[in-house]
Amino acid sequence: MKAPYNHAPLEVIAGKNRQIAVFSTDGDNIEPEVVKSFGEEWLKFNDFSDETIAEGANEYFDILNNIIINKNSYVLDIGCGTGRWTKFLSSKVGFIEAVDPSNAIFAADKLLGKTGNVRLTMASTDNIPFDDDTFDFVMSIGVLHHIPDTQQAMQDCVKKVKRGGYFYCYLYHNLENMNWFLKGLFNVSETLRKVISKLSSPVKRFVCDVLAVVVYMPFIIWVRVLMALGLKKLAMKMPLSGYYNKSFFVVRNDSLDKFGTALEQRFSKQEVDTLMKNCGLEQIVISNGSPRYHTVGRKK
Ligand SMILES: C[S@@+](CC[C@H](N)C(=O)[O-])C[C@H]1O[C@@H](n2cnc3c(N)ncnc32)[C@H](O)[C@@H]1O
Structure with a gap:
C-alpha cells in the first residue's frame, strides 16, 4: 500500500x-x-x-x-x-x-x-x-x-x-470556560515555560522532573483523594485532574513537554x-x- x-x-x-x-x-x-x-x-x-x-x-x-x-x-x-x-x-x-x-x-x-x-x-x-x-x-x-x-x-x-x-x-x-484560579495558574506556568525552555537540555530535564514532583504530584494526589472519597465531580474540577490515572512516567514526560517547549499556541x-x-x-x-x-x- x-x-x-x-x-x-x-x-x-x-x-x-x-x-x-x-x-x-x-x-x-x-x-x-x-x-x-x-x-x-x-x-x-x-x-x-x-x-x-x-x-x-x-x-x-x-x-x-x-x-x-x-x-x-x-x-x-x-x-x-x-x-x-x-x-x-x-x-x-x-x-x-x-x-x-x-x-x-x-x-x-x-x-x-x-x-x-x-x-x-x-x-x-x-x-x-x-x-x-x-x-x-x-x-x-x-x-x-x-x-x-x-x-x-x-x-x-x-x-x-x-x-x-x-x-x-x-x-x-486556550482555557476558555476555565475559572480565574486556573487561568492564574496557567499564567504562572507560562512564565515558567518561557524561562525553562531556554535552559540547556540536562538542566531543563532536571527542573521539569522537580516540577513533576513538587507541582504535578500534589495536585494529582489531591484529586485521587477526592475520588477515593467519592467526590468525583469536585475532583474533576481540580487542576491536573486529567492525570489522576496516569503513571509518574507520563507525568514526568508531560512536565518536560509542557515546560520544555519554546513555542506553543x-x-x-x-x-x-x-x-x-x-x-x-x-x-x-x-x-x-x-x-x-x-x-x-x-x-x-
Ligand atoms: C508534542 S510532540 C507529539 C508527538 C506525537 N504526535 C505524540 O502525540 O506522541 C510534537 C511533535 O511534532 C514534531 N514537529 C515539530 N515541528 C514540526 C513540523 N514543522 N512538522 C512536523 N512535525 C513537527 C516534533 O518533532 C514532535 O515530535
Whole structure:
C-alpha cells in the first residue's frame, strides 16, 4: 500500500529496525529549537507500555469510527514523535506512514520494533514527500500548535488527504470556560515555560522532573483523594485532574513537554472550527472532553 515518495530523499539512514529516508527540514514554517528539543525529549521518554498507550488512545480516538478508519485505510501520522499512536493504530488500519522532522524518528523505530505495516520518514509539514490526495486518514496529534503558522501547517497536512478522506488533529485549548484560579495558574506556568525552555537540555530535564514532583504530584494526589472519597465531580474540577490515572512516567514526560517547549499556541473551540473549515473540511466534530481539543473533519 506504500505510495512512492514524490521526490528523492537527501539520504537514507539504517535505523535499528528499518531504513529511514531523510528529507530536508529547512522550510520556513518550522521552529528548529522546538524540533531539537522534541528530539531530545522523545529519545529520553519512549518506553511506553501497550497499556499506557491504549489508555491515551482511548481518550484521543473516541471521536473516530470504522467509517473514518478501518483495515483498508492508508494513514499518515504527521509529527509522530515516538510513534505511540501509530503503534496503537497499526493493527486497525492498512498501512501507516509516520513522519517527524526530529530525532524522535529513531525513538519511533525503537518503539515500533518489527511492526510491519509502518514506514518511518524524517520530514516536516512543509515538505511532506507524498503526492496530494493520497491518504484516507491524516492525523497530527499535539504538533500543529508548535509550528509558527498553524493554519498553513494544517493546510499542508489536509492537502495529503484524498477527497472524502478524513483529517484528525489535537490542538491545545486556550482555557476558555476555565475559572480565574486556573487561568492564574496557567499564567504562572507560562512564565515558567518561557524561562525553562531556554535552559540547556540536562538542566531543563532536571527542573521539569522537580516540577513533576513538587507541582504535578500534589495536585494529582489531591484529586485521587477526592475520588477515593467519592467526590468525583469536585475532583474533576481540580487542576491536573486529567492525570489522576496516569503513571509518574507520563507525568514526568508531560512536565518536560509542557515546560520544555519554546513555542506553543492555544485555540478556542471556535478557532479550531475555523482552522478546520479554512482547510476545506466538513462534518467537523470537536471534542468537549479531554484532551482538548481533538477534532476530525472530512475533506470535501
Ligand atoms: C508534542 S510532540 C507529539 C508527538 C506525537 N504526535 C505524540 O502525540 O506522541 C510534537 C511533535 O511534532 C514534531 N514537529 C515539530 N515541528 C514540526 C513540523 N514543522 N512538522 C512536523 N512535525 C513537527 C516534533 O518533532 C514532535 O515530535
